[in-house]
Amino acid sequence: MAAADVEKTLGPQLWKDPHMETLPDEGLVAFVKEDCPTCVLVAPVLAELRAAGEDIAVITQDDPGFPAGLDAVHDADLGLSWHNDIETVPTLLRRGGGAETDRIVGWSRPAWEEFTGVDGLGADLPEHRPGCGSLSVDPDLADTLAARFDGTGLVARRVEFATQEDEFEAMFERGWSDGLPLVPPTPERVLRMLAGTSRAADDVVAIVPPDLIEATVEKVAINAVMAGCAPEYLPVVIAALEAICTDEFNMHGVLATTMGVGPILIVNGPIRHEIAMNSGMNVLGQGNRANATIGRAVQLCVRNLGGGRPGEIDRATHGGPAKFGLCFAEDEEGSPWTSLAESRGFDSSASTVTAFCGESPRIIFDQMARTPEALLSSFVATLLGNVHPRLTGMDTTIVVAPEHMARFRDAGWDRARFLEELTSRLMVDVDDILRGVDGIEEGIPRGLGLEGAQLPKFREILVVHAGGPAGLFSSTFGGWVSGPMGSVPVTKEITR
Amino acid sequence: MSTMTVLDPTDESVPQERPRAARPESLAGLTIGLLDISKPRGNVFLNRVEERLNGLDASVIRFQKPTFSKPAPVDLRHEIASQCDAVIEALAD
Numbered sequence A: 001m002a003a004a005d006v007e008k009t010l011g012p013q014l015w016k017d018p019h020m021e022t023l024p025d026e027g028l029v030a031f032v033k034e035d036c037p038t039c040v041l042v043a044p045v046l047a048e049l050r051a052a053g054e055d056i057a058v059i060t061q062d063d064p065g066f067p068a069g070l071d072a073v074h075d076a077d078l079g080l081s082w083h084n085d086i087e088t089v090p091t092l093l094r095r096g097g098g099a100e101t102d103r104i105v106g107w108s109r110p111a112w113e114e115f116t117g118v119d120g121l122g123a124d125l126p127e128h129r130p131g132c133g134s135l136s137v138d139p140d141l142a143d144t145l146a147a148r149f150d151g152t153g154l155v156a157r158r159v160e161f162a163t164q165e166d167e168f169e170a171m172f173e174r175g176w177s178d179g180l181p182l183v184p185p186t187p188e189r190v191l192r193m194l195a196g197t198s199r200a201a202d203d204v205v206a207i208v209p210p211d212l213i214e215a216t217v218e219k220v221a222i223n224a225v226m227a228g229c230a231p232e233y234l235p236v237v238i239a240a241l242e243a244i245c246t247d248e249f250n251m252h253g254v255l256a257t258t259m260g261v262g263p264i265l266i267v268n269g270p271i272r273h274e275i276a277m278n279s280g281m282n283v284l285g286q287g288n289r290a291n292a293t294i295g296r297a298v299q300l301c302v303r304n305l306g307g308g309r310p311g312e313i314d315r316a317t318h319g320g321p322a323k324f325g326l327c328f329a330e331d332e333e334g335s336p337w338t339s340l341a342e343s344r345g346f347d348s349s350a351s352t353v354t355a356f357c358g359e360s361p362r363i364i365f366d367q368m369a370r371t372p373e374a375l376l377s378s379f380v381a382t383l384l385g386n387v388h389p390r391l392t393g394m395d396t397t398i399v400v401a402p403e404h405m406a407r408f409r410d411a412g413w414d415r416a417r418f419l420e421e422l423t424s425r426l427m428v429d430v431d432d433i434l435r436g437v438d439g440i441e442e443g444i445p446r447g448l449g450l451e452g453a454q455l456p457k458f459r460e461i462l463v464v465h466a467g468g469p470a471g472l473f474s475s476t477f478g479g480w481v482s483g484p485m486g487s488v489p490v491t492k493e494i495t496r
Numbered sequence B: 001m002s003t004m005t006v007l008d009p010t011d012e013s014v015p016q017e018r019p020r021a022a023r024p025e026s027l028a029g030l031t032i033g034l035l036d037i038s039k040p041r042g043n044v045f046l047n048r049v050e051e052r053l054n055g056l057d058a059s060v061i062r063f064q065k066p067t068f069s070k071p072a073p074v075d076l077r078h079e080i081a082s083q084c085d086a087v088i089e090a091l092a093d
Helices: A003-008 A037-051 A079-083 A109-116 A139-149 A167-173 A187-194 A217-227 A231-244 A251-256 A289-304 A372-383 A402-410 A415-425 B042-055 B074-083
Strands: A027-032 A056-060 A091-096 A099-105 A158-161 A204-208 A213-216 A262-268 A326-329 A352-358 A361-365 A394-400 A427-429 A454-456 A458-465 A473-478 A490-493 B004-007 B031-036 B059-064 B086-090
Touching: A027 A037, A037 A056, A079 A139, A091 A109, A099 A109, A139 A187, A167 B004, A187 A217, A187 A231, A187 B004, A204 A231, A213 A217, A217 A231, A217 A289, A231 A262, A231 A289, A231 A352, A231 A490, A251 A262, A262 A289, A289 A326, A352 A394, A352 A473, A361 A372, A372 A394, A372 A402, A372 A415, A372 A473, A394 A402, A415 A427, A415 A458, B031 B042, B031 B074, B042 B059, B042 B086, B059 B074
Parallel strands: A027 A056, A262 A326, A394 A458, B031 B059, B031 B086
Antiparallel strands: A027 A091, A091 A099, A158 B004, A204 A213, A262 A352, A352 A490, A361 A473, A394 A473, A427 A454
16 A cells, blocks of 8 residues: 555544554564565465464554455554554564563564574575565655654644635634745644754743743744745744844834834854855845745744734834845855854854844945945945934944955955944934934934034944845845844854 | 644634723823823823813823833833823824
């Protein structure tokens, strides 16, 4: 019987476990399948053993009538095989006092004779033959069986969609979606997802705002499945959720604000390559599964666990791409500078994710500059308009493109030099940004005694190197309210 | 088509429904809290509201959140609840 046919027989018994302790307390038990030539070979030996007076039970995994004449028990849902850790057929168990005392696998005449104490077994058979893989470890069935029988500790409520219900429509109707289709989080898929982390399913990852719900690894895994993540992305999703759920990042405020900001997630370290993230061409766009689904999984956690839904606590006027999820990796290898993570105190061997509360990306356009000074002038001119030309003290993230980076690299500028030059050019005369100057009401309130002074445009500048090999465009993400009164960028190490 | 079992992605909590506090018949003689969320011009609105409340023979206590970007601290909420009969929270801009 094919794996698919076995799967069909599994449905109604899901979550039941009628199989433990159902093997005979004493005697021999043989696990076989008709699809295995070695099992077919040893079928006469099983008959010989019974004829010799041995108390032998036979369990068949596929054909209920195999082996003929031995009253085999059909292990239709493979529960007996799974619970007895059968990896190979034939497997011959000896049981005594209600427990297994010994086992052999495959066919070997000397081994079987010694094991059973019966001589002259299978006189016409070759001396030995290796066995075949047990149906219960078939890769197509393993996750299904683990979900059914394993005490994995999955405790999430089971939701059963009716026969006539379309599962994709059913998930939309339950309000689980961000508007895009979701991958149904079946127990099998969630178990596979959980294999992506060493953390226990009931570990609490974070307290997710706005409802301040304890998010367990299991619940995060469920949302990661729905988002379309592969299991190896799960540690990144977990670390990102930890980052945005800190008091410093202030996800409640980031969610609730009418301003169209959201968590921008930047991944550094070896995991970028291990999960094949994009740090190159179209890095802030579509086309890479890890980039596209990690941020989405984090936002689905905010939605489904934290209860943060647009029109409710999420009050964004326009929203932005980070509300769906925006995650990308730094191109560290192509950069002459230390990475973002290193600039934030992490070792280059560490994998990290940095969460920055930002707007949509805005392009820093300069196709003419051939010197770092000229290019910096374009950076300054664009960055002064971040959020609003009259507002200061916010954070920004700059994504320096490789062709722009070449200007700085060729002139020998490192990260420190770049930031030094940049910040010195981003000092703003308060008199130019007072409320009412040039008819603009936004700006620094008058009467604070700041007239005549200079203020830095930004509180903190994060710099990342990423993008395609061609194109004289960098990008900047404007920030939100910064510092302890708003949102502070947070970096977390990613652990498996 | 067979049935499909999935795991619930939500927190599985069931919202507890509580009735709204009874609306006062009149503001006369009551203590009204005015909560400024610390955003520009919230005070403009609340100053005017305070003037109107004074004209209605209500007493007013002013409160302020440390920052508009975060929920009001528990202590502040407790202070308002224990001192006031009703509260008006200003938005801004």
